[in-house]
Amino acid sequence: MPYKQLQHHVENTRQHMKMMQRLQQPSTLKPRLPMARIEQLEEYLETLEGEPKRETACEAAQDLADTLRVEVERHKRALAIIARSLKGAVNDPAVCNPQFQEIEDERKRRAELIPLLVGTATALDRWAVECENPPVEPPPIVPKPKPGDDILDKARRELEFASQGKDAVVNHYKDRMSHQPRKAKGAPEEPALITEFDANERKGLEDFANMAHVASAEAHFVMANAMTDFQKNLPGSPGRPLRVQMRRADHADTPDTPFWMYIRSASTAIGWDAYSKFMEDILCSTPTALNDANTIQTRNRVINRPLRLPFPDTDAYRFLKAATEVFLMVNCGVWLPWGSQLPPGPTQDELDYTERRLGMSFVADDVRRHWLGYLTTSDGTPPTLPYLALIRQKLGDQPIVDPSNGDPTTLTTQSLAACSGVIRERLETPCLIELIWSYWHEEGMLVQTMNAISRRFQNIRTPGDRDPLAMIEIDPLRPLNNFLWGYIQDEQHRLTVVRRAYEYDHHYGLSLVGRAVPGVKGADSRKRFLEAFHQLLHLCTIFFKEDDDTTVIADGFPVLNALREVHIILSQGAHNQYGDLPWTARHEMLMQEWLLSRGEMREFLPSRIMVAYPEPWMDRVDAMKQLMGWTDTSVMHFRELGIYGERILLGARFNDWTTVIEPERAANWARFWRPEINSYIHAYRAVAGIDLNERAEATMPSTLLRNRLAAQRVSSR
Numbered sequence: 001m002p003y004k005q006l007q008h009h010v011e012n013t014r015q016h017m018k019m020m021q022r023l024q025q026p027s028t029l030k031p032r033l034p035m036a037r038i039e040q041l042e043e044y045l046e047t048l049e050g051e052p053k054r055e056t057a058c059e060a061a062q063d064l065a066d067t068l069r070v071e072v073e074r075h076k077r078a079l080a081i082i083a084r085s086l087k088g089a090v091n092d093p094a095v096c097n098p099q100f101q102e103i104e105d106e107r108k109r110r111a112e113l114i115p116l117l118v119g120t121a122t123a124l125d126r127w128a129v130e131c132e133n134p135p136v137e138p139p140p141i142v143p144k145p146k147p148g149d150d151i152l153d154k155a156r157r158e159l160e161f162a163s164q165g166k167d168a169v170v171n172h173y174k175d176r177m178s179h180q181p182r183k184a185k186g187a188p189e190e191p192a193l194i195t196e197f198d199a200n201e202r203k204g205l206e207d208f209a210n211m212a213h214v215a216s217a218e219a220h221f222v223m224a225n226a227m228t229d230f231q232k233n234l235p236g237s238p239g240r241p242l243r244v245q246m247r248r249a250d251h252a253d254t255p256d257t258p259f260w261m262y263i264r265s266a267s268t269a270i271g272w273d274a275y276s277k278f279m280e281d282i283l284c285s286t287p288t289a290l291n292d293a294n295t296i297q298t299r300n301r302v303i304n305r306p307l308r309l310p311f312p313d314t315d316a317y318r319f320l321k322a323a324t325e326v327f328l329m330v331n332c333g334v335w336l337p338w339g340s341q342l343p344p345g346p347t348q349d350e351l352d353y354t355e356r357r358l359g360m361s362f363v364a365d366d367v368r369r370h371w372l373g374y375l376t377t378s379d380g381t382p383p384t385l386p387y388l389a390l391i392r393q394k395l396g397d398q399p400i401v402d403p404s405n406g407d408p409t410t411l412t413t414q415s416l417a418a419c420s421g422v423i424r425e426r427l428e429t430p431c432l433i434e435l436i437w438s439y440w441h442e443e444g445m446l447v448q449t450m451n452a453i454s455r456r457f458q459n460i461r462t463p464g465d466r467d468p469l470a471m472i473e474i475d476p477l478r479p480l481n482n483f484l485w486g487y488i489q490d491e492q493h494r495l496t497v498v499r500r501a502y503e504y505d506h507h508y509g510l511s512l513v514g515r516a517v518p519g520v521k522g523a524d525s526r527k528r529f530l531e532a533f534h535q536l537l538h539l540c541t542i543f544f545k546e547d548d549d550t551t552v553i554a555d556g557f558p559v560l561n562a563l564r565e566v567h568i569i570l571s572q573g574a575h576n577q578y579g580d581l582p583w584t585a586r587h588e589m590l591m592q593e594w595l596l597s598r599g600e601m602r603e604f605l606p607s608r609i610m611v612a613y614p615e616p617w618m619d620r621v622d623a624m625k626q627l628m629g630w631t632d633t634s635v636m637h638f639r640e641l642g643i644y645g646e647r648i649l650l651g652a653r654f655n656d657w658t659t660v661i662e663p664e665r666a667a668n669w670a671r672f673w674r675p676e677i678n679s680y681i682h683a684y685r686a687v688a689g690i691d692l693n694e695r696a697e698a699t700m701p702s703t704l705l706r707n708r709l710a711a712q713r714v715s716s717r
Contacts, residue, residue: 065120065121065122066121069118069121072114072118072121076114078110079107079110079111079114082106082107082110246550246551247550248359248547248550249550249553249554251358251359251360251664251667251668251671252664252668253358253360254662254664254665254668255370255373255374256374256655256665256668256669257354257358257362257367257370257668257672258346258367258368258370258371258374259371259374259385259651259654259655260354260651260668260669260672260673261346261350261354261367262346262371263432263647263650263651263654264350264353264647265346265347265350266331266332266333266432267432267643267646267647267650269331269332270327270328270331270332270433270586271643272593272614272615272617274327274331275324275327275590275593275594276594276597278323278327279320279323279324279327279594282323283319283320283323313482313485313486314482314485314486314489314490315486316479316482316483316486317482317483317485317486317487317489317490318486320483320486320591320594321490321591324587324590324591324594325587327590328431328583328586328587328590332431332432332433332583333429333430333431333432333433346362346364346367346368348364351363351364351367354672357671357672357674357675358668358671358672374386376389382400382424382427382428383428384427384428385430385654385655385656386655386656386659387653387654387655387656388427388430388654389656390656390658390659392422392427395422398420398421398422399420399421399422400421400422400423400424400427401420401421401422401423401424402423402424402425426579430654431582431583432650432654433582433583433586433646434582434645434646434649434650434653435503435504435507435508435581435582435585436507436508436510436641436642436645436646436649437586437642437643437645437646438500438582438585438586438589438642439504439508439510439642440638440639440641440642440645441589441638441639441642442497442500442512442589443512443638443687443701443702443705444621444635444637444638444639444642445621445624445625445630445631445635445638446589446592446593446596446617446621446635447497447589447592448624448630449596449620449621449624449625450592450595450596452469452624452628453469453472453484453624454484454487454488454491456469456472457472457474457484457488458488462628468627468628469604469627471604472604473604474600474604478600479598480595480598480600480601483595483598484595487591487595494588495581495584495585495588497512497514497516497517498517498518499577499581500512500581500585501517501520502520502522503577503581503582503585505520505522505525505526506522506523506524506525506526506573506576506577506578507526507529507570507573507578508526508529508530508533508573509525509526509527509528509529509530510529510530510700510701510702511700511702512702513702513703513705513706524572524573526569526572526573528569529566529569529570529573530698530700530701531696531698532562532565532566532569533566533649534692534696534697534698535562535565535696536559536562536563536565536566536652537648537677537680537681537692537696538692538693538695538696539558539559539562540559540670540674540677541677541678541681541692541693542558543555543556543558543559543667543670544670544674544678547667547670547671554667555663556663556664556665556666556667556670557663557666559663559666559667559669559670560657560660560661560662560663560665560666563652563655563657563666563669564657564658564660566649566652567652567653567655567657567658568658570649570652570653571653574653592617593615593617594617596617596620596621597615597616597617597620601620602620605619605620605623605624605627606623607619607620607622607623613636614636614639615639618634618635618636618639621635622634622635629713630709631705631708631709631712632712633686633687633708637683637686637687638683638687640679640680640682640683641680641683641684641687644676644677644679644680644683645680647673647676648673648676648677648680651669651673655669681693684701687701687705688701688704688705688708689704689708690704
């Protein structure tokens with residue numbers, strides 16, 4: 001029991017004992033008060049803070065508790081005597097009313113004293129037990145006081161004490177008034193008047209009111225000082241330093257964000273990892289081992305593909321060619337299911353990537369809804385991209401035809417020849433392929449490596465005194481031999497380097513330099529593309545620096561204007577062979593990558609095992625470049641230029657930038673493709689030696705590559 005609570009019990013016992021001592025009653029009724037023991041216990045309690053006094057105080061408390069219980073029994077006997085006296089006084093006419101009233105008052109006081117004594121004795125017992133075995137309490141955590149807190153706490157305590165004191169006075173008044181004659185039942189209660197309080201009650205009310213007034217004044221004084229101190233030390237002044245936290249400006253959501261997400265997803269869908277897995281399932285798995293119904297259906301489609309070569313013993317290569325063609329048909333530009341209930345829309349990885357890039361959270365259902373809102377439909381036109389919807393308006397007099405009947409893999413030349421109008425498939429689901437992917441892979445020596453192996457397979461000697469490929473001997477017992485046989489037999493049906501060179505010039509104004517490429521004089525060359533594209537990348541680097549600066553709101557207008565310029569140049573080159581040659585070039589180069597990734601190639605093209613190439617065909621190309629004395633720049637950089645350049649240009653080509661005037665859309669485009677843009681700039685510096693962060697260099701990449709190769713050969717002599 002707390003020490004203060006015990007003191008309260010002892011003090012109450014003392015007061016009631018003194019009250020009973022003042023009773024003017026016969027000596028037989030007067031109690032023998034244990035005042036000496038009470039005073040002794042109080043003395044012990046006052047010095048209880050010293051440890052030597054604790055044991056003595058505990059014994060005194062137990063002794064007093066026993067004495068109080070004896071006193072309770074005496075009071076009970078006294079009450080019995082008083083009860084008999086009262087009964088006799090009622091029947092004895094000699095007893096006057098004042099005497100009777102005194103006896104009744106004593107009975108009431110003794111009846112009130114008994115429960116008090118019992119409670120005090122019980123409290124003393126419990127305290128004595130706790131006193132012998134005091135609990136160990138952890139020290140309280142006292143918060144560090146602030147200036148003025150002690151005054152405020154004192155004022156709060158005084159206000160509480162004044163309120164309790166006022167309530168005590170009012171309760172005393174009510175208790176006194178309860179002995180007055182009762183009013184008639186139902187009479188309204190009148191509020192108490194101050195004149196009805198006695199002198200002591202009025203004095204108590206005045207004291208408590210003055211105490212509350214003083215406490216309130218002290219509290220107001222502390223608050224006034226705090227306000228004065230705050231005004232003297234405003235935030236930012238030397239006496240009160242100002243904490244400043246800065247964050248990026250908020251990014252506005254734009255309707256074309258789902259399109260950027262889909263371009264990235266579509267680019268991954270026709271990438272090497274997806275293609276390698278597809279070919280593994282189609283070519284290298286037995287029909288009984290396939291469990292996926294879609295894979296079995298695709299395999300049957302490859303087998304039944306109407307593709308025949310006019311050469312014997314080319315079935316393995318024919319199967320490879322047909323499988324690659326079906327792979328591109330199935331995965332190239334099929335996005336409308338995003339709006340249906342079949343696929344769940346973008347994956348969680350794509351949503352997380354977009355959130356990291358734009359700083360906004362995205363949910364699959366919201367992206368799917370925004371995607372359907374982004375597509376344009378009007379006058380019976382199927383949902384299509386806004387850019388293609390503008391082109392459709394120019395061909396409004398042409399009907400929309402569907403030669404494939406909704407299945408793009410059944411599209412044949414005969415069905416197309418029988419129709420006249422706008423092909424629904426190419427309007428709704430254009431194939432998201434850029435020829436720049438093929439250009440950079442060709443500059444990385446992918447095609448040249450495969451040509452060198454094909455010539456050696458035909459036993460054609462490499463020019464020079466020493467043939468570096470003399471040890472290439474491919475046995476006929478493994479599949480690679482027959483694949484290469486069919487590949488060489490089908491050479492007349494593949495694109496020539498000259499055709500690709502003219503198309504590179506038509507699309508991007510880019511040229512190839514080499515003995516196999518004559519001087520290209522295209523009918524319609526995009527000479528300004530390289531300057532516009534590099535200017536776009538350079539402006540993006542400036543935008544990124546401003547966007548990272550939390551004191552600046554980055555301006556997206558320069559990026560928007562550069563995007564509009566690149567978009568116009570790209571759309572001017574989207575004619576003639578644009579619809580088929582990029583697709584065919586991708587088809588052929590995917591087959592070349594797959595052939596180079598075969599395990600047999602490692603036997604005669606040894607590579608550095610500890611170099612972590614992201615795709616297995618790449619070390620073969622670097623090994624061939626080492627043998628033939630070609631450029632020493634790794635093919636990894638050329639691959640990054642092809643993959644990331646394709647994604648950047650797809651976003652510039654297929655969006656309706658000519659109608660956009662909001663810089664936020666260009667800003668979000670730059671933020672979303674920031675990793676691709678920075679990776680492209682780094683790879684271009686590694687390949688061509690030009691840093692686009694510093695300036696927008698418009699020199700032809702083939703010229704820069706030729707100059708670096710010449711310098712490399714001079715330094716190696």
